[in-house]
Amino acid sequence: MKIRNRLFITAALLMSIGVYWLVDWIVQDVRLHYFITMEESLVDTSVILAAQIAQQTDGRGIHIDPTFGKSISEAVARTLDAQIYGFTKTNMNLRVVVVDRERRVLYDSRGSDAEGTQYEWRDTRLALQGKYGARASYEEAGVPDSFHFYVAAPVWVDGEIAGAVSVGKPVSSITPFMRQARVRLVVSSLIAFTAILLLLIPVSLWIIHPIRILTDYARNIRDGRKVTRPVLGHGGEMSELANAFEEMRDALEGKQYVEEYVQSLTHEMKSPLAAIQGAAELLDEDMTPEQRALFLQNIRNESKRMHGLVDRMLALASIEKRKGLVRAEPVDVQGLLDDVAGGLAPVLQAKGITLRRSVVPGLELYGEYFLLRQAVMNLTQNAVDFSECGGVIELHAETAGTEIRIAVCDEGTGIPEYALDRIFDRFYSLSRPESGKKSSGLGLNFVRQIARLHGGDVVLANRPSGGVEATLSFPV
Structure with missing residues (x-):
């Protein structure tokens, strides 16, 4: 499915959910406010009727004037023609019930059948206690249209x-108004929803347009066509993506990666090949057995050097080609450093170097054990190579914020200022203090690739007290 269609469908789905939720919430809120308005009008009516009855009553109890019931009955029976916001009200659907102090029905606008019976509803009970009396109930069980609101007001006579008086009204009387509000709200929401969907079409095209341009650009690169980088603004994601394509194009067209490796390898191979060739030519001449053995050993050493160089090149290339970890697992840092120390024990013993370790208890990092061991081993081996006999090397492992740091500190000669910027370059190496020889120059670059493969990095810096501190950092 095209990105444009995905964007359109996703936006439409999210808007549908949002509109449905909003409409439902507004309808419920409107319904609540209709109920509040309805109950408030019932309060006013019940208070007015209670005051009217109180005027017709003496201290001997409530007296219902015949004109009271007659006026209400006539009002209920009257046919109305009230136009209320597009609706016609044809009758008054108000119910009035009057009870005495013992909650006996003295008057019921629905008829005289209930007069004299006990009125046990909550609204009148609370009103007779001087409290606010209200209730909502069904007049007939199972009949939704019989749901009524009632509000009762006390009749005060001589301070007692x-x-x-209980006044009730069916909730169905406001149903037409609620239905109209719901319909208007739904229609308005659908119109707004449709308008936004129509607006999404040009917006989606506007978003997809640079992607189409980049797609065509990538296809032209694939087909070997000479095309210029598309202009997609400055500083945006699409501009960065275009830059990435341009960089990829340069790498592919110029074959920089391959050329760099071939040139570097050729350069590094010249020295051992020249040594082997020279030794082989000398072997054709007459010489003592001791001299012949020396030249043969030189050939073996240079062959071993070439073999190691090729192996390191292959290992570095395999790391650079990888896009992620393959066999990642929790790695115990204490065990990792112990393993490195054990592997370098013969070299450390030969030079009389003391290796000190300090690790935060229980420290673990997530990664490939073999690669992590190689990284720490290379840094520690470098520290050994540049340390004097009888020196001290320290391995520290700790947490720092959101990172786990493994530091290798030595007391060696340090890194010259001119070499600091190139120390991680391929084939760049410094002479060892004791032998004057250089390594393959791939070790530190290999360490950096391992660190970055794990989402971290490596930094080398001279220590103020002398020596070098190499720090590997990994995310927690």
Whole structure:
């Protein structure tokens, strides 16, 4: 599926969910406010009727004036033609119930059948206690349209509560208004939703346009065509991607990677090949057995050097080609450093070097054990090569913020200033203090590739007290 379609479908789906949730929330909120308004009007009506009955009552109890019931009955029976925001109200659907202090029904606008019976509802009970009395209940079980709101007000006579008036209204009376509000809200939301979807079409095309340009650019590179880098603005992600394509193109067209390796390897091979050739030519001449053995040993040493150089080149190339870890696992740092120390024990003993280790207990990092061991081993071997006999090398492992750091510190000669910027270059090496020989110059570059493969890095710096501190850092 094309990215444009994915963007469009994802945006439409998210908007649909958002619109549905918003409409549902607004409808529920509107419904609640309709109920609040309805209950508030019932409060006013019940208080007015209670005050009217109180005016018609003496101290001997509530007295229902015949005109009271007659006026309400006539109002209920009257046909109305009230136009309310597009709706026509044809009748008054208000129910009025009057009870005395003992909650006996004195009047019911629905008829006289209930008069004299006990009215056990919550609204009148609370009103007779001088509290706010309200309830919501079904007049007929299982009939949704019979759901009513009731509010009762006490009838005060000479400072005492003589009875209560309960006024009720069916919730269905506001259903048309709620239905109209819901329909208007849904229609408005659908119109807005459709408008946004239509707007998404040019927006998606605007987003996809630079991707199409880059796709065509990549295809031209693949086909070997000479094309210029597309201009996609400055500083944006697409511009960075275009730069990456351009860099890739340069690497492919110029074969920089291959040329660099071939040239470097050729240069490094010249010295051992020349030594082997010279020794072989001398072997054709007459010489003592001791001299012949010396030249043969030189040939073996240079062959071994060439073999090691090729092996290191292959190992470095394999690391550089990898895009991630293959056999990653939790690695105990203490065990890792112990393993390195054990592997270098003969060399350390030969030079009388003391290797000190300090590790935070329980420290672990996630990675490939073999590669991590190679990295620490290379740094420690370098420290041994540049340390004097009887010196001290320290291995530290600790956490620093969100990193795990492994440091190798020596007391050697340090790194000359001119070499600091090139110390990680391939085939760049410094002469060893004792032998004056150089290594393959691939070890530190190999260490850097391992560190970056694990999401970390390596830094070398001269110590103020002398020597070098090499620090490997890995994410926790």
